[in-house]
Structures are given as structure tokens and as C-alpha cells.
Amino acid sequence: MTTETPMTTTSSTLDIGGLEAVYDRLAQAIDTAGEAKAPLFLVKLALLNAQALGDATLFAAHVDAALQDL
Amino acid sequence: MHQPDATPRHSIYYRYQVHAPWLPAAGSAQPRVPVVIVGSGPAGMVTALELARHGVPSVVLESELQVSLGSRAIVFTRRSMEILQQVGVAARMTEAGLPWRNGNSFYRGQRVFRMAAPHDPDDRFFPMLNIQQQSLEEFLVDACKAQPLIDFRWGNKVTAIAQHADHAVLTVDTPAGDYTLPADWVVAADGGRSPLRSMLDLKLEGASYEGFFVIADIRVDLPLPTERLAFFDPDWNPGNTVLMHREPHGIWRVDYQLPTGETPEQALKPESLKARIDATLAMVGHAGAPWEMDWASVYSARTLTLPDYRSGRVLFTGDAAHLLPIFGVRGANTAFQDAQSLGWHLAHVVKGLAGERLLANYSAERVGAAREIIDEAGKSTRFMTPPTRGFQLLRDAVLSLSLQHDFVRPLYHWRTSRPHEYTHSMLNATGDDDGLFTAGPARGAPPRNVRLGADDFLLDHLGGGFELLLFNPAGAVPAPLLAEVDAVRARGVAVRITAIGTAAVQGADQCFADADGHVRARYGVPGSGGAYLLRPDQHVCARWLTLDATRLRAAFAQALPQ
Numbered sequence A: 001m002t003t004e005t006p007m008t009t010t011s012s013t014l015d016i017g018g019l020e021a022v023y024d025r026l027a028q029a030i031d032t033a034g035e036a037k038a039p040l041f042l043v044k045l046a047l048l049n050a051q052a053l054g055d056a057t058l059f060a061a062h063v064d065a066a067l068q069d070l
Numbered sequence B: 001m002h003q004p005d006a007t008p009r010h011s012i013y014y015r016y017q018v019h020a021p022w023l024p025a026a027g028s029a030q031p032r033v034p035v036v037i038v039g040s041g042p043a044g045m046v047t048a049l050e051l052a053r054h055g056v057p058s059v060v061l062e063s064e065l066q067v068s069l070g071s072r073a074i075v076f077t078r079r080s081m082e083i084l085q086q087v088g089v090a091a092r093m094t095e096a097g098l099p100w101r102n103g104n105s106f107y108r109g110q111r112v113f114r115m116a117a118p119h120d121p122d123d124r125f126f127p128m129l130n131i132q133q134q135s136l137e138e139f140l141v142d143a144c145k146a147q148p149l150i151d152f153r154w155g156n157k158v159t160a161i162a163q164h165a166d167h168a169v170l171t172v173d174t175p176a177g178d179y180t181l182p183a184d185w186v187v188a189a190d191g192g193r194s195p196l197r198s199m200l201d202l203k204l205e206g207a208s209y210e211g212f213f214v215i216a217d218i219r220v221d222l223p224l225p226t227e228r229l230a231f232f233d234p235d236w237n238p239g240n241t242v243l244m245h246r247e248p249h250g251i252w253r254v255d256y257q258l259p260t261g262e263t264p265e266q267a268l269k270p271e272s273l274k275a276r277i278d279a280t281l282a283m284v285g286h287a288g289a290p291w292e293m294d295w296a297s298v299y300s301a302r303t304l305t306l307p308d309y310r311s312g313r314v315l316f317t318g319d320a321a322h323l324l325p326i327f328g329v330r331g332a333n334t335a336f337q338d339a340q341s342l343g344w345h346l347a348h349v350v351k352g353l354a355g356e357r358l359l360a361n362y363s364a365e366r367v368g369a370a371r372e373i374i375d376e377a378g379k380s381t382r383f384m385t386p387p388t389r390g391f392q393l394l395r396d397a398v399l400s401l402s403l404q405h406d407f408v409r410p411l412y413h414w415r416t417s418r419p420h421e422y423t424h425s426m427l428n429a430t431g432d433d434d435g436l437f438t439a440g441p442a443r444g445a446p447p448r449n450v451r452l453g454a455d456d457f458l459l460d461h462l463g464g465g466f467e468l469l470l471f472n473p474a475g476a477v478p479a480p481l482l483a484e485v486d487a488v489r490a491r492g493v494a495v496r497i498t499a500i501g502t503a504a505v506q507g508a509d510q511c512f513a514d515a516d517g518h519v520r521a522r523y524g525v526p527g528s529g530g531a532y533l534l535r536p537d538q539h540v541c542a543r544w545l546t547l548d549a550t551r552l553r554a555a556f557a558q559a560l561p562q
Helices: A016-033 A038-053 A056-067 B042-053 B078-086 B090-096 B133-145 B195-199 B270-283 B331-350 B357-384 B389-402 B406-412 B479-490 B518-522 B549-559
Strands: B033-038 B058-062 B075-077 B098-100 B102-107 B110-116 B128-130 B150-154 B157-163 B168-174 B177-188 B205-220 B228-232 B241-247 B251-257 B291-305 B314-316 B451-453 B466-471 B495-500 B510-512 B531-534 B540-544
Touching: A016 A038, A038 A056, A038 B389, B033 B042, B033 B331, B042 B058, B042 B078, B042 B133, B042 B150, B042 B331, B058 B177, B075 B078, B075 B331, B078 B090, B078 B331, B090 B133, B098 B241, B110 B389, B110 B406, B128 B241, B133 B150, B157 B195, B177 B195, B177 B331, B195 B314, B205 B270, B205 B357, B241 B270, B251 B270, B270 B291, B291 B357, B314 B357, B331 B357, B357 B389, B389 B406, B466 B479, B466 B549, B479 B495, B479 B549, B531 B549, B540 B549
Parallel strands: B033 B058, B033 B177, B058 B150, B102 B228, B177 B314, B466 B495, B495 B510
Antiparallel strands: B075 B128, B098 B128, B102 B110, B157 B168, B168 B177, B205 B251, B205 B291, B228 B241, B241 B251, B466 B531, B531 B540
């Protein structure tokens, strides 16, 4: 079953191939950054993505979603 | 018995003058005075000078015999200079100070942000002026001495206060013993550690940030312009921030954050100061440059304010009322705005021209300003000295991204002190035309300066009372308006009528031809008949596209509540 996440407002989403590519790329990048620098890397990435998203409200919804079930 | 230090303070560039203490005549009772000002820092002296300008005498009590130890406040904003112009010391400040407008932020040896503060040809003063606080205080002391309404008492230390329904009684200690001084009103301008605040058991509200900074003044010859230099995470001080400013007399202010856990005592050890100042000079490309220490101190960022600046007969102002972060030059620059505000509010109450509600308005406006500053400065503080792991990560991410990405660079903006707009002041007119204007300073805003000619600006001609600006009147101020102004004047309120756009106007106190309509444009007045009413602190309290006597009467009634 697929459900639309409520925070998604753009029509373009990743297909499974795209999502798998992101999955691998991000995992490798976290390893490349190393344990000490991984948080810094992830914050930089989040800021770059937020800027590309161009929507502070949508970004806040993503933050809330990511804080769930930690 | 109070024994203030009579040895001149040490400085390698400033000659301290030790003033003679004021001693009470034995056995003579001190008469009750309208206003006693406790403290002769920038806030106390500007309050005294403003009161005097409105004809109100004051006694200034200063526990020391000399001006400020060390340079302390060194950066003064344009609005501060406009206020200092009102009390007569701007020319000396301009002559002795270093004007500037550019700020730079560096990370990993790269200048990642540069910002020029706006400098309009219509402004007389630069966005910023660097000068040491001792010099500023010296100019203010001279201005106070020249003012017969100010009774300046060096070496007088307040040791107790008793509050009564309509006055307070101060106990004042001097080198000749103590005396009591009754006053209708007491101004607490006794600084960040305010003894009066403690005596009255009043508590500041807000936050204190961890993390200490050293400020050190050194004499060194650096071929660098007068600009703000901020270094983030430099090699010699990882994770921390270093700031530099040029001061007059060949002095540089070096300001650096201490590593977590280091105490102020450790940081102020000569060998620690030497190593870090040497490292700072190396960082700016001048390793080994000879330098000499003048003064060093330690501070931490705090965002604290009293919730009410009136307590019985005591009115708080400046650092006694609030402690604001150094980032964005918020200390003295806020104090000038407080003092200018308190001066006219209190003067009008003392003279019976308004009720004590006016003092509640002083508190409401300036507490509001402090809270706005706390909110704004909090952002700078969280960037300069991140309080948590989250803020640290975000700040570090921004530093890292700023090397290659423009969009994060404005986050380096240092949010300099600016005048508060009293948008919601109870003194603002309610039935004026503010909402119909599309330009010009709005209700509650500070005035806008306008260049009238060579070395001649609009604000040179305004201040000291209410100002009614009439735009493009015909040959005479309309008789009903003039009658209304005369009725207000008859109560003892100072009001000046300034005609703009007409070279000669009967009934106006001064006229500016404004041949090119530039003043009118700056004030957003679309045609003839427009008018502004400015309070004695020059802030707008009403503006109209068309003005009649009824509307003017309503505005004065609002601005001077009984």
C-alpha cells in the first residue's frame, strides 16, 4: 500500500530507482565524512536541500517527520 | 567614609583627570531637589543634559573621581551621534573619532562576507564611529559643567535609599562623611551592577550565555582600514570567534572568545594575553608586530532586562535597566536612546505638563526596545557563541558552506544596534493619516535626516521640544493652527513650527525653501498641507495629509496624557 505523505506538495517524487540511488549515495557520503564529521555533513546537506526546497514551512514539516520514532 | 581612588587610572594613551570630590557643608540640610541622577556614565550624563535642555535641574552623583576605566564602549551608531548632537557633543566626537561602514567576516583565511552599512548623502553622520568611552565621557562631563542646571558631584556614593509616596531620600557617602538628599525623582544610571537595583531588590529577567570573551586594547601599528573584522574558527582559537576594531590614538581592540572551561582569571594572565594577541596579529598577517597593552577585561553575553523601568520614585536607564550583548554594539548605543527618552518624559512630568502616566510610557517604550534588542541580538549571539550542540552544528555548517555558497553568507550579518520604532506607543495619534502615507517615517519611527546644503542638515534644526513640520504652507501658518499651538505653548510646552517648501511663512519659527522638494519626498508628503508632529526625542507621533486645529489638539492630548 502506498500513501502520500502529507508534507509532499510537489508533483515530482523519486521512483524506486532514484530512491535507491539516494540511499547508496548518502550512506557512502556519511562513511566518507567519518564519524566525527558526519553530523556536520548532514547539517550542511539539510541546509542545501532546504535552500533548494525554498519552503521553510515544508522544511519544518520534514523536521517534525524525521523526529518521529527515533 | 567613602574614599574614592584619587590616583589617575593607568592608560598608555589617555590622561585621566582626577576631579575634586564634592563635600557637603557640615550640618547643613540638603534641600529637596526635583531629580537626582545616580551615575555619570553615558546614560546618566545624557539624561542630565536632556533634562537641563527642558529646563529641569538635576544633581548628578558619581562615586568615582574620574571617567571610565578602559575604553569599554568604542563603537557609536548614527542614531547615537544624532542624540549626542542634541546634547552638544557630536562635533567633538566627529573630530576625535574614526568613522566607518564596512564589516568583514573571515573563515579559513577567506573573506566569506562583507557588508557596507548604508550611508545616504542625506545623513550627516556615518553608520558607525569608533572612539573610546573615556573621550566620550570627557566630552559629556565638559557639557555638563557648562550647564548651570546640572550640579555634578564627584566622589559621592549612594549607600541607601528610602522610598516615600512622593519622593525618595538618598543617603550619600563622601570623603567628608555622609549626608541625606531628598529628591522627587531618582534616576538609576548606576551601570550594569547597579547598586540601586540591588538596594531595591529588583531582578533582571532573561538569559545569560556561557562562554567568556576577552577584550584587550593594544597599541600597534597595523596598516588596515577602520572596518569591523570578524574571524570564525581561526587556527589559533578553534571553534571560537575573534573580533578586531581600530580605535583612535593608534589603539586596536582585540576581542576573542575563550575555550570552554577557561576562567577569566586564567585568561587575563599576562602570558595568556601575550600568546593570544601574538597569534591574532599573526592571523592578520602581521606576526611579530610590536605592541603594548593598555587595558583588558572579560565579558560574557547576557540578554537581561528589568520588566519595569519605574520602581516607586526611581527610574532605571542604560545598563542599570538592562544587560545586552556586546555583539551589535548594544550597550551605550541603547543607553543613549534610553536617556534621551527618559529626559523628555521626566522633564514633562516634573514641569507638570503631563501626568505620571508619561513615565509608564517611558518604561513601556524602552522595555519594549530592550526586548526587541534581546530578540535580535539573541540571533547574533547564537551565531557568535553557539549555546548548544545543535546551534554549534548549524553555525559550523554555515561556516563550511559559506566558502562556496552565497545563500548562507547573509547569516553572518551582525545586526547592528538601530533605533527602536515606537509603533505601538500610547503617545501616537489615533486619528491621523499615518496609514495613508506610502513613504517617510511612520508613526513612532525616528526622524529622517535630510541634507539641506553644505554642512547643513534638517536634524541640525530640530529638537528640544515638540516639532510641528508644515509642508508647503501658503504665506502664513493658518490662524486656527497657530492659535492651537499658542494654546499648548501657554501651558509651558515647547513647540516649534517649521515650514518646509515655502521660503517665508508668517507664524513659523523657521522656514526651509526645499526648492527641489527633497525634504517633502523624504517625508513622503504628496502635496501641500501635509504635516508631521515630532516628540521632543524627534520620534514621529502623528502625521497628516491635511491638518486642522481639532486634529492637532487631539495629537497633543494623546502625546501628553494627564
